[in-house]
Amino acid sequence: MPDVRQRAAVLAALNTVSNAQHLQLKSKGAADNKFWGTTEAVDKALISAYKTEVKDHYFWQQNAMCCYCSSEIQPNKRGYDAEHIIDKDEHPHLMFELDNIAASCIVCNGHKSNKNVLVAAGKPGAVPKASADYLLVHPHLDEWGDYLTYDVYDRVVAIPENAKGQKTIEICGIKAINATRLARRFSANQRSQAYKLLVKFYDYKTKRKQQEILTALEGLAQHSLESAALIDDLRALLDV
Numbered sequence: 642m643p644d645v646r647q648r649a650a651v652l653a654a655l656n657t658v659s660n661a662q663h664l665q666l667k668s669k670g671a672a673d674n675k676f677w678g679t680t681e682a683v684d685k686a687l688i689s690a691y692k693t694e695v696k697d698h699y700f701w702q703q704n705a706m707c708c709y710c711s712s713e714i715q716p717n718k719r720g721y722d723a724e725h726i727i728d729k730d731e732h733p734h735l736m737f738e739l740d741n742i743a744a745s746c747i748v749c750n751g752h753k754s755n756k757n758v759l760v761a762a763g764k765p766g767a768v769p770k771a772s773a774d775y776l777l778v779h780p781h782l783d784e785w786g787d788y789l790t791y792d793v794y795d796r797v798v799a800i801p802e803n804a805k806g807q808k809t810i811e812i813c814g815i816k817a818i819n820a821t822r823l824a825r826r827f828s829a830n831q832r833s834q835a836y837k838l839l840v841k842f843y844d845y846k847t848k849r850k851q852q853e854i855l856t857a858l859e860g861l862a863q864h865s866l867e868s869a870a871l872i873d874d875l876r877a878l879l880d881v
């Protein structure tokens with residue numbers, strides 16, 4: 642079983658970007674929700690310095706784990722993203738707030754995109770400070786293990802009846818990561834097909850459709866003792 646990620650301490654102050662420069666970034670970000678990806682050379686260099694420092698801080702605070710799915714991430718700059726917890730498209734004025742950034746895997750960041758994470762409608766003037774203000778497990782306000790855990794297949798699952806844990810899986814598309822982890826239990830020649838079936842399994846809402854997929858998975862599993870056991874467990878775990 643992988644480690645459980647601890648909540649990160651917020652970066653208190655920047656070393657590579659001055660206070661004046663940070664204020665300038667906040668102001669330009671607030672005026673332009675595309676500013677994070679600006680091509681203007683001076684701003685681009687400043688944002689790059691900011692990103693490098695903030696990413697490195699949260700990377701190690703999070704013990705080299707994604708803030709949502711807790712997968713291991715690598716310290717290469719392409720190995721993970723600076724993730725805006727409250728999205729920068731709708732809330733550009735929070736783009737450079739140090740407590741609104743975390744280190745996430747590229748998959749979770751991509752799935753989460755600009756989805757809403759706030760309980761209250763509207764645009765807060767500042768970053769909300771309470772765990773209860775957020776729909777998903779907050780990288781700095783919540784302990785991951787209070788909401789999410791791993792099952793015997795290392796899938797990320799919500800603690801029973803835990804709405805915030807379930808919402809985190811939904812918003813960040815963690816079911817795709819779970820499909821990969823289950824597919825690895827199949828024999829090598831069947832993993833690709835098993836993965837596609839498992840993604841469908843998680844996407845289907847009706848038990849009848851899920852049952853059809855399970856039958857197909859059972860067909861694949863007959864070739865491997867381990868995946869046959871997996872199917873038995875799936876039936877029990879998912880009550881299909």
Ligand SMILES: [Zn+2]
Nearest residue numbers: 707710746749
């Ligand atoms: Zn992730």
